[in-house]
Structure formats: C-alpha cells, structure tokens
Amino acid sequence: MSSFRIALIASGAIVATPAFAEEPQAASAAEEIIVTGRAQRLYRVEQTTVGKAAEDPMNIPQAVQVINSELFADQGARDATDIYRNISGVSFFSYAGVTFRGFRQDQSFYDGQRGNPFIGFSVPQLFNVDRVEVLKGPAGLFFGPGSPGGIINYVSKTPKEETALRAVITGGTYDRVGLSAEATGRVDKDGVLTYRLGGFYESMDPYRRNTQNKTRIGDAGLSIRTNEGGKLTLQATLYDSAFQGNRLRGVLVDNAGNFLTTIRWNANEKTDFLNLRSEAYQARYATTIGERVTFDAGMRYFKATETQQYHEPRGLDPSNPDLVRREFRDQIRPVHGLSFMANLTARVDILGMEHKFQAGADWYDEKSLLHSRILRAGVTSLSLSNPVYGRGEGDAARAALLPFTTTDTRTKRKGAYLQDQISLTDALLLVGGVRYDKFDDGVTSSRNGAVLSRSSYADSDVTLRGGAIFKPRHDVSLYASWSQSFEPQSAASQNIDAGGPFAPVTGNQLEGGAKTQLFDGRLQANAAVYRIVRRNILQVDPSLQPVNGVDRLTPIGQVTSKGFELDLTTDVTPNWVLLVNYGYNDTRITGTAPGQAITNAVGDRFANAPKHKVGFWTRYQVPAIGTAFAVGGEHVSRRISLSGQTVKPYTTFDASITKGLGLVELLLRVDNIFDTVYAASGFSAQSGHFPGSPRTFLAELRLRF
Template sequence: MAQEQTLPADAESLSDRGDAIVVTGRVQRLYRAEQTTVGKAAEDPMNIPQALQVINSDLFADQGARDATDIYRNISGVSFFSYAGVTFRGFRQDQSFYDGQRGNPFIGFSVPQLFNIERVEVLKGPSGLFFGPGSPGGIINYVSKAPADTPSLRMVATGGNYDRAGISAEATGPVDDDGIITYRLGGFYEALSPYRVNSNSKSRIADGGISIKTNEGGKLTLQATIYDNFLRANRLRGVLVDNDGNFLTSIRWNANEKTDFLHLKSQAYQARYATSIGERVTFDAGVRYFNARETQQYHEPRGLDPANPDLVRREFRDQIRPVHGLSFTTNATARVYVLGMEHKFQAGADWYDEKNVLDSRILRTGVTSLSLSNPVYGTSTTDAARAALLSFTTTDTRTKRQGAYLQDQISLTRSLLLVGGLRYDKFRDGVTTSTGNIVSSRASYQDNDVTFRTGLVYKPRPDVSAYLSWSESFEPQSAASQDANAGGPFAPVTGNQVEGGLKTQLLNGRLQANLAAYRIIRRNILQVDPSLTPINGVDQLAPIGEVTSKGFEIDLSTDITPNWVLLVNYGYNDTKITGTVAGQAITNAVGNRFANAPKHKVGFWTRYQVPAIDTAVAFGGEHVSRRISLSGQTVKPYTIFDASITKGLGFAEILLKVDNIFDKVYAASGFSAQSGHFPGEPRTFLAELRFQF
C-alpha cells in the first residue's frame, strides 16, 4: 500500500482535477533519512541530540561515487587525510564501523568501496556511549545492502579515461512465493591505470546474503563479502613539495617501480537477528568476523639527497599484514510509561577481539635514488631479492574490547525530550615485537573506563528540533607506551564535547537544514616529561597534553523545485594545542596546530531534472582552506568543480561525469617532508551505463 502523503501548502489541490500524480523532489523522496541506526537502535534523526549525516545509495548513484573518498565533500567537518583516514572536527580518525560493529575489511591502506553499501551514517563528536573507544571527532558507520522483498536486477558498465573499465551486477528479491526467504547477490569488477606513473589497480567484490523471516516482526540475515584488490605500484606516498606547498615535479611522479604492488584479500561474514516483541520492544543481536591479508612490496621515498636536490632517496619495504577479528553485539529497546511520561529505555553490549600482525623487512642500503626531473625506472630489480635475505621484524598486536551501555530517552512533554546514558568499557591491549623469533619487547595493558552522554531536545513542531548535549569519549594509550620504565601504566586519553544545534525538515521535507556548534577538549595525551630523569635509559612520559577543538557546521538539502535539488555544507574548525610542555610535540600536531585540519571547508552539489527529455544536469564543487603537513609545510588551499549529465534511454540510463573540470593541480592533503603531499586527481572522465529491472 502507498504511504499516505501530506501535501505541501503550495501544492495544487487535486479535488478539482480528479486523479493526478503528485511529484515530490529528490530531497523529500530519495535523500531524506527517516531513521538512522547510528545510535545502535532505529531512531528519527530529529530526536538525536548530536549532529549526524546520512548519505544513501541514491546520492552515490547521482554523484557517481565509487569509494569513500568520493563522498567526503558531502560531509561538513570531514576532510581527507590519507588513504581511508580523515580529519574529523580537527582530529585524525582512521576507524570505521560496519553495520554498527568493529571489523573493517579494508585494513591499513585500502579505501572502502561503496558497491555493497546502502548508506553511510556519520555521527559527529564523541560517540563512546554506543561505539566504545575512539576519536572524539566522530565515527563513520557503513550500512550494508541487505536482501529486499521487491525483486530487482541492476547492471552497470563503466568506462573512462586512465583506461577505466568495469562491470557490476546485483540482484535481489524473494526466493519463495510467500516471501519468507529473500536473497541478494552482487559482483563488482573495475580496472584502472591512474595518473601516477607505473600504477594500476584491479578491484573485485563478491557479495551475497539471505534473509529469513523467522517470526512476526523477526528476521535473520546472513551475509558474506569477499574483496580482492590488486594495486600495482600503488602503495602510494605523496609527491615532494617545498615549504610553501609547491610540488617539486609533476604530480604523476611515483617512487614505486612497476614491480611494486599492494594486494589485499579479505572476507567478511556476519549474521544479524532483529525482532520486535509487540509494539514497544525491539531486540537485535549480531556477530561479525573478518579475515584480511595485505601483502605489499614498495619503494618508500626518504626525502631529498643533500648532495643532489634532484634525487629522492628511497628504501625498499617488504610487508605482510594478516588481520582477523571477531565481534558480537546485542541491543534492546523498550517503551514504557513511568509517572505519566514515556521512557525509551535502550541497553546493549558488545565484544571485540582482534589479532593484527605486521611482518616487515626494510632494505635501506643499495637502493637507487630516483630523479624528480627525469626518473629512470627499472634499475632496482634486485631490491626484492636482496630484501628477502633479511629477517622479518614481527609486530603482533592483540586488541580486546568489552562494553555495555544504558540510555533513557524521556518524553517530558510532547515537545521536550531528555536523553541520558552511560557506558562501561573494559579493554586489554598487547604488543609483542620480535626479529628472527627473538623477542625484543613485550608490553600489555588493561584498564576500564566509564563514559557519559546527556542531551535535551526541544521540538516546538515535528519538523523543527533544537538540542543541547554533552558527551564523552576515551582512547586507550598505546600498549607500547605503558612500559613501567616510561612511568606506565597510564589512564586513557579522554575527550568531552559540548554541542548545541538546530535540525529542520520544513515544507514537508523540502528544506532540510542543520546547524551545529561544538567545543571538544581532549586530555591525557602522553608526552615526554623533561622534568623527570630517564629510568634505564627510557624517557619518562606524562599525560600532560591537551587539545581544544571549536567550530560550527551548516548542512542544507533542499528541493528548490521538485526537479531542482541543492545540497550545501560548510564547516569551520579551529583546533589548537592548549596544554603541552616546552620543546614537546603532540602526535599529528605542528606547533599549536594540527596537521591537515582546515579552518574552512565547503562542499556543494546541485542537480536539475528536465522531465520532458528525461535528462538531468548536475554541478558540484569543494573548497578546502590552507592546512599544514606533519612536517609543518604549507598545504595550499584549493577549489575544484565537477559536472555530470544523466540521460534516460528508456531501457537504461547513462551517466557522463567529469571531475576537476579545470584540471587544477592541488594537494588533497599533506603528509611529511620525506614523502610529500598527496596530490588530488587531475581531470577525470567517467561514464556509466545502468540497466535496472
């Protein structure tokens, strides 16, 4: 049955015209998030006293997004740092969640793909209540596509410059006549020879799932995904720059040889059961296991040769990184009346165990330097064989996380909500380092912490929500820093945030605008304390670092007309070191500033549909202000634009898109003086032919 539709005030009356079709815009129809699970239970975003954004697969398709880096421009307060890492409200953040659980199959240096992702949920600020230890900037949760009740088949053929070619297909629907069992099958392949010299990539994804309706309101979903990414000469560092941020050579320059590679093979398996018990109780439980192996051989740039500023020194690295993890989670909600007020009680627990091993051997002598102006490749063909004669140094990291939380959302009145919750976490970390089976160091640490979150939501009308919240986060200190000789053990790094904001879904969802202002303080950051005498030759550490992040964000999604949509976001952030010791530096900071943390970031995208010819034109852009690299070098501001045309063909649809229209040379982020800045992509063309049945 069709969902009942309340017409906007400016909609033409239908009573005088008989039957008619009411056309709604894309923001109302496709981009609007009625619910999000970023708080572990389904909830209206208007009831959450914290800034969040939800980006769904409809926007992925409209923008031709391929991987996570393609959607950052839609998220205020988030900008690119390196590989899959981002700067989030001023802080570096590398952690991602899948369906609310730990277990990222794209370990280390591969970027999450969007082929099998239904939506991306972004919770901004400390999220310790629901997700446990993590950065106070926020979290990104990838929600997987699940089997659907409605049968459909989608096929996409892809092409473009840089030898881009690919094909994907996905099918879903019921297995039996009663729809008790539904399925989803998908496959993705894409090959590309990027603009960096010698590089090439091949990405494969196989995805499948089955859902079984077990009872009234209950469903069990089983999913499996296999990833195989082979990246030739694509374990990329940056291109060297001067202190003013100017590239010293073409952005096509690459320190890697043609024989270098990164190969990621990983699998993720998960099961999730969700049910409702009556109308007021819900319960879900999930288990997720992933197993990944990343093998890489590459040439690492080590800065300019002091004797010849045209030569970049290199070393050869041979690394194997097997990682596997297992997580469990369970959540329950109950709506009850107490003293005439409705309470939504929410409780949950999670458990995670991960083993992360790095086998690394580094060849530092006899590796040929590479010219910036006239690089000659192929002179280092024996580096891999010489490195194979070295012993691996093995770093074995074990991570265990256990946590439980409780939250109550109280409807004080029809317009006023009070939210409060707490979480208890217990963690254990251990790191063992050995070379040739001889252990050189072993450190472990365990502790626990309690975090809190509270907020007040005022809704003068259903489509307007004002809120104020206070939330906490924590991060365990690295196990290597817990050495008793260094003064350990140490309490975790803590973070807390005060945030206020306004959310709207005016004009029946045609105008969705969010405003948030925040202040985050991060404390207990370890540094060497020069006032203390070293013990057994080990410098003494002390939790004497503090960072303060302040800013505000604006997000706007609106249907200017039913055929014309506009999305705009702006983020202002000022992150500074507010506590330290003279002569000491906090990780990822230079002076009193944080690396790759822009003060200003703007993103926009607008799309106009011409129904008469079944064609849409779109235009978008991004601006990121000046930043600094980890070495204090300037990362220049940049502004880039893209455009697309989408044409319906009756039996199919074709998308033609160009990114970086004006072929601007820019740095997407800064890294170090030895490795340079990460260049942004030059002008890129993409074509997609889409079939939907």
C-alpha cells in the same frame, strides 16, 4: 583504449538525441514524485541506526548526517573518499583516514560493529553499501573507544522482497573499465526467504606512473523471516584488490606547498605492489516484541591480509636536490577479528511520561600481525625531473635475505550501555546514558623467534552522555548535549620504564544545534556549534631522566577543538535539488610540555585540519527530455602537513549528465573540470603531499529490471 573512445562518442550522441517517452503520468502525480523523490526520499533517510537503534535524526541530540546509495549513484561515487565532500567537518587525511572536527580518525564501523575489512592502507568500497551514517562528536556511549571527532558507520545492502536486477557497465579515462551486477528478490513465493547477490570488477591505470588498479568484490546475502516482525540476515563479502606501483606516497613539495615535479611522479617501480585480500561474514537477527519492544543481535567475523612491497621516499639528497632517496619495504599484514553485539529498546510509560530505554552490550577480539623488513643500503635514488625506473627492481630479492621483524598486537574490547530518552511533553525530550568499557591490549615484537619487547595493558572506563531536545513545532528540533569519549593509550606506551601504565586519553564535547524539516520536508537545514576538549595525551617529559634508555612519558597534553557546521538540502523547485555543507573548525593545542609535540601536530596546530571546508551538489532535471544535469564542488582552506609545510587551499568542480532511456540510464561525469593541480592533503617533508586527481571522465550505462 580506442574502443572506449568510440563508445564514449556514441554515448554522447545518444544524449544529444530526443529521449524516449516515459510512461504517461498525471501532472500532479509526476510533480509529487519529483518533489518528494529528490530531497525527501532520495537524499534523505527517515531513520538512522547510528545510535544502535532505529531513530529519527530529529530526536538525536548530536549532529548526524546520512549519505545513501541514491546519492552515491547520482555522484558516481566508488569509494569512501568520493563522499567526504558531502559531510561538513570531514576532510581527507590519508588512505582511509580523515580529519574529523580537527582530529585524525582512522576507524570505521560496519553495521554498528567493529571489523573493518579494509585494513592498513586500503579504502572502503561502496558497491555493497546502502548508506553511510556519520555521528559527529564523541560516540563513546554506543561504540566504545574512539576519536572524539565522530564515527563513520557503513550500513550494508541486504536482501529485499522486491525482485530487482541492476547491472552497470563503466568506462573512463586512464583505461578505466568495469562491470557490476546485483540481484535481489524472493526465494519462495511467500517471501520467507529473500536473497541478494552482487559482483563488482573495475580496472584502471591511474595518472601516477607505474600504477594499475584492479578491484573485485563478491557479495551474497540471505534473509530468513523467522517470526512475525523477526528476520535473520546472513551475509558474506569477499574483497580482492591488486594495486601495481603502490603503496602510494605523495609528491615532494617546497615549504610553500608547491609540487617540485609533476603529480604523475611516483617513487615506486612497476614491480612494486599492494594487494589486499579480505573476507567478512556476519549474521544479524532483529525482531519486534509486541508494539513497544525491539531486539537485535549481531555477529561479525573478518580476516584480511595486506601484502606490500614498495619504495618509500626518504626526502631529497642533500648533495643533489633533484634526487629523492629511497628505501625498500617488504610488509605482510594479516589481521582477523570477531565481534558480537546485542541491543534492546523498550518504550515504557512511567508517571505519564514515555521512556525509551536502550540497553546493549558488545565484545570484540582482534589479532593483528605486521611482518616487516626494510632495505636501506644500496637502494637507488630517483630523479624528480627525469625518473628512470627499473634500477630498483632487484631490491625485493635483496630484501628477502633480511629477517622479518614481527609485531603481534592483540586487542580486546567489551562494554555495555544504558540510555533513557524521556518525553516530558510532546515538545521536550531529555536523554541520558552511561556506558562501561573494559579493554585489554598487548604488543609483542620479535625477530628470528627472539622476543625484542613486550608490553600489555588492561583497564576500564565509564562514558557518559546527556542532552535535551526541544521541538517548538513538529518540523523544528533544537538540542543541546554533553558527551564523552576515551581512547586507550597504545600498548607500546605502557612500558613501566616509560612510566606506565597510563589512563586513557579522554574527550568531552559540548554541542548545541538546530535541525529542521520545513515546508513538508522540502527544506532540511541543520546547524551545530561545538567545543571538544581532549586530555591525557602522552608526551615525553623533559623534566624526568630516562630509565634504562627509555624516555619518560607523562599525560600532559590537552587539545581544544571549536567550530560550527551548516548543512542544507532543499528542493529549490520541483525539478531542482540543492545540497550545501559548510564547516568551520579551529583546533589548537592548549596544554603541553615546553619543547614537546603532540602526534599529528606542529606547534599548536594539527596537520590537515582546515579552518574552512565547503561542499555542494545541485541537480536539475528536465522531465520533458528525461535528462538531469548536475554540478558539484568543494573548497578546502589552507592546512599544514605533518612537517609543518603549507598545504595550499584548493577549489574543484565536477559535473554530470544523466539520461533516462526506459530501463537503461546513462551517466556521463567529469571530475575536476578545470584540471586544477592541488594537494588533497599533506603528509611529510620526506614523502610529500598527496595530489588530488586531475580531470577525469566517467561513463556509466545502468540497466535496471
């Protein structure tokens, strides 16, 4: 796009010219703004709601990280995959899934509730997200069923009383163009009503052949001050994504992890696509009752449909190692869900000690359908070295002659929790909590109106959490905790012939750590060490004979995850901020049946679980010229794929320049500076590894009023 190249050159010329003077400030005031602005206020959040109530992270006996919108902006982050490098213990797995303390985790929460509008194979976008809260380790007490690695909670942007308008014009390599705008402020002069409106559009032709991505987001919110200290917030968000040449799989590799062809290779035709249309609506009421009681309640409804027609790679042709066999898949995935929650917090003095009681309940009901048909016969193979596209464009018409197989999955969750945080002294806090959950799942498969299979399962479980926090000084917090998690077995595994019903998969974690806010908050360092044991994982039991052709299952799997994490945010100087995170993890299968495998594991190791992961981001600003320079990087150590193939270690670096021009700010960013060819994660021998993006350039012109 020649116009963009001209604009980019012009932007570079602007950066090279002297900066316009900013409003004069006293030297001491300017230094104070910079010092507290970068680490203390810009990148650090004083409170988090990841525990369902507003709390200082120093008072939470588990590792917590919060990534806020200021860091999104500084790093030019667009979607969830752009921020994983900032989170110790988290690395990319596939699509929206991550490896979290060694375990695969695909579930996300929004404002503390279930109801992720990015279903299936779509990645959460950050345009309307204010911050991302990460609670590491089991989160069963507050969030119910889930992976023991941790949870990710996306907190939405909401209306503000301050009038503000922000617009961003974007351009970059691969014909990337975009425009977004958001406005917030008062509806009436007293601020009883406040609003937020936002719109986002971006289009690009990525480096994989045949691909084109278009994303649109519309977001609107209205807040109503209902009483002194009380507010009702209503929000509606629409998402519309159209991805040509998708659903993207990987690029085939050899057993040593070397790509067999260029990372631009794609098994999809130009006529293939993945489209997501979803909408989410929520209402949240929060109020204070006196000085020591808070209450909030929320409702969230979402519905989404992901439609995809794509060519799935099925591995190399045994007779010609240059050809990749393919099949054509036509799938429609409609989903809708409704959730409610309520939380109450009360501070009560008993026997001279302050108790912070938290009580809450939540309810969730989801219906998910998958209409799928697969064309296997007559689908043309594709060359690795010289792919010729167009021969598979008629596969959609042939697949349309096949009947859909429909899988109808119903999920119901309801639970309640109670926690007490006791301040024995100003320096010693004890935490204890219990949660009860009941779940009801069902799966029905059918074709042409005839039921092929049906299974259901209902059960309940209790989750516990306990911890202690010791503060030898106000800016140092030492903690130890024990927490539990559970996950219901899939309803499809509850077949009586398979030996069902089965108790949930359970997990428990021991964790200890330290959190600091030294030198008036200019040095924030956190460290955590943990051990997670996960039990009751189902496997085929070879000692039992099949019943009616169904293999017998037994909960004989056990996995142990051990590791430690370090996170550092510091103002090296008043103008220089540094963020560094490191995670070490060793996840191994410690109990299994001979000759049987646990899902996502090969041998005794888990797929895409690196032992070492390092991320950093450092930003230096030069007030005299109104410019900030930043460099970041990530290192991920060797992993294995789902098929046991090596996923080679990689290290990448990024850099950016941000130029202030009064009400306008210009960001120039380059990702993967050295154009490193690497695999972001491994998948299977048939589908290959997911390649990381090559070197890309991004320019953003930001206008603030």
